[in-house]
Amino acid sequence: MTLRTGVWHGAGTATYGAHMTVIEVAGAHKSYRRRGKAPEKALDGLDLVVATGGVHGFLGPNGSGKTTTIRILLGLVRADAGELRLLGQPVPQALPQVIGGVGALVETPLFFPAFSGRLNLRLLADTAGVTATRVEECLELVGLRDRADDRFRGYSLGMKQRLGIAAALLKSPRLLVLDEPSNGLDPAGIREVRELVRRLGSDGSTTVFLSSHLLAEIEQVRDAVSILARGRCVATGPVSQVLAGGAAGDLRVRVPDQRRAAHALTAAGFTVSEVDGALQVHGADDPADVVRALVAQDLYLTELSPVTADLESVFLDLTRQQP
C-alpha cells in the first residue's frame, strides 16, 4: 500500500511529491554591494524551516532581512551561499516547477498603473492559465469587486495592497507568501486580512508564510513563528515554545513596601526587577519560596501572579540581545 499525501496538480503543469515542509533555508548568506562602502550583509547564515500547514509568522525588525529572504526564495535575488527549498524542491533551480504552487505579495504590489485592477489580474491569469472566474473570486475575496474596473493608479494604498493579495491568491497557492500584507490598510482592512490569513491557514491545503515587523499582526494568527534579527534566525518553532524561551517562569509580586521586599528577595537569591510598578521576580522555581521569603520579613502580598510572556517581550528580548 502506498500512501501519498500532499500530491497536488497545480497550475496545470506541476506535480509535487510528498513533503512536510514548504520552505527550507540552510545557511543562506546575502550581501548587497554598495557603492563606495562595505557590502551590506542582509542575510548572515539564515536557517529556516517552515512546516506544511497553518500560518507561520516571520518576524523581525526593519532591515533584518525578511524581504531579502523572500526575494531569494522567489528567485528575484541570488543568494551568495546557502541551500533553499520551496515545496520540497531546490530553488532557484526548480522554481519553474514549483512556482505554480506559490503565491506571493512582496512589499508593495507591482501592477500596471494605467490598467484596471481586473485587467491587471487577467494578465497574470493568462500567464498562469487561471480562469476568469477565479479572477472574479479573488476580487470578491478582497472586497475589490466594485472598484475592479478603476485604474490601479487611482486606488488608495489599502486597495492596492488588497489587489496584491488577490493576485497572490489567484493560483490557489499551496504556499502563500505575504510580506507585510497590512501595509497601508485601515483597521477594518487589517482585521479582514487577519481573518483571511487565518481562514487560509486552517483550510488544510494552504500554508501561509506571513512576514511582518508588526507583532500585533502576527500574534493573532500565527501557529508557528520564526524571529529574525540581523540576517539570522534567533528563535523558531511553535509559538508556545518560542514564548517559553523568553520571560516565562517569572512572577509578578505586589507588596505595600516594595523597597524592603526587593531587598528581602534579593537576599534570598532571586533576581528582582521593577516592572510597571510591581516587582518581577526571576528564577523562582516555586512561588511558595517567594511567599516564604517575604513573610519571613513580615511582608504580606497583595498580588502574586505568573508573568505570561507575550510575543512582544520575547521579540524585543531576542532581537535586542543579539551581539
Add this chain to the structure above:
Amino acid sequence: MTTDLAPPTGPYGAAAASRRPSLARAEVRRITSRRFVRVLLLVALAGYALFVGIAAATEFGRTTPDQVAAAEGRLDEAVAQQERARQLCLADPGRPRDVPPEQVCGPETPAGAFRVSDFLDRQPFVLADQLPDGAAGAAGVTAVLAFLLGATYVGAEWSSRAMVALLFWEPRRVRVMAVKLGVLVAGAALLAVVAQLLWWGTAAVMASRLGTTGPLPSGFYPDLLGRQGRAVVLTVLTSLLGFGLSNLVRNTGAALGVGFLWLAFVENVVRSLRPSWQQWLLSDNAAALMSDGAYRIQLPDSGGGRGRELALSNLHGGLVLGGVAAVIVGVGVLLFARRDLH
C-alpha cells in the same frame, strides 16, 4: 491503494488553473490594452487618411484633353516669354561687350526645358511611379512607429515594475524576454504588412480614379515586393532597437531621448567629421536597406582627384541594423537574466 488528495479547488471554490498557461496571450493582451499603443496607431491612421485625402484633393487628377491643350498653350507662352526677354537683353545697348552674350542673357531656350506636366494643376496618379515611392515612405513611417512601440512596450513594464511581478508567475527570465520579443516582432511585422497593403490598396484606387494603372515596367511587381519585404524587415529591426534601448535604460522617455539624440546629433556629427564612417550609421543603413540597388554615398575629396564613393547594398544595411539591434537586445536580456531584481 493510492490515496491522492484531491487538488485544492482553491480556498473559495472554483478550480484555479484550468486553462493552458500562455505567456504570449498575456503579452498580446498587455500590448493591445495599452492606451498609448491604441492612440499611437489611431493617430497614425488618421494622419494617413488626412495625407491621402489632401493629396487626392489637390495633387492628383486625371486630365482632360482640353486641360492638356491649355497646359500646352501655357507652356508655349512661357517659352515665348523667356525668348522675348532674351532678345531684349541681347538688344540692350548697356550690355557688357567683353562677356559672351550667353553668359549675360542665358542660352536659347532648348526644346524640352519645360514639361507639360509642370503646367497642369494636377498630375495624373501614375501607379508605376507612385506605388513604389509610397511604399518606401510607408516603410519610414512604420519604422518610426515600431521604434516607439518597442520602446514603450518594455519601458512601461520597467517603470511600473510589472516586469518583476511577472517573475512570480514565470521565473524563467530569458523565456519572459523571449516571449515579449516574439510578440513585438510579430506585431511590428504585422504593422508593416498592414501598412504596405493599405498603401497598395490606396494607390490602386487613386490610380484608377485619378490617373493610370499602366503600363507597368517589366519586373515591376518583383521589385515592389522586394521593397515591401525590406520595409517589413526595417520595421521589425527598428522595433527591436526601440525595445533593446528601452530595456537597457529601463525607461521609455530616456530611450526615446537617446534615440533622438543619436539620430539627430551624433550621426550628423560623425557624418561631417568622419564621412567614411557613414557606412556604419543607422540612418544610412536604413536608407541602404530600402534603396533599389546599391545606396551610394559620395565622400568628399580627400586631397587630389575625385572623391570616393561608398556603395552600400541592401544586405549591408540589413546586417548593420540587425547587428546593432542584436547587440543592444542581447546585452539587455543578459543583464536581465543575471541581475538581482527588487
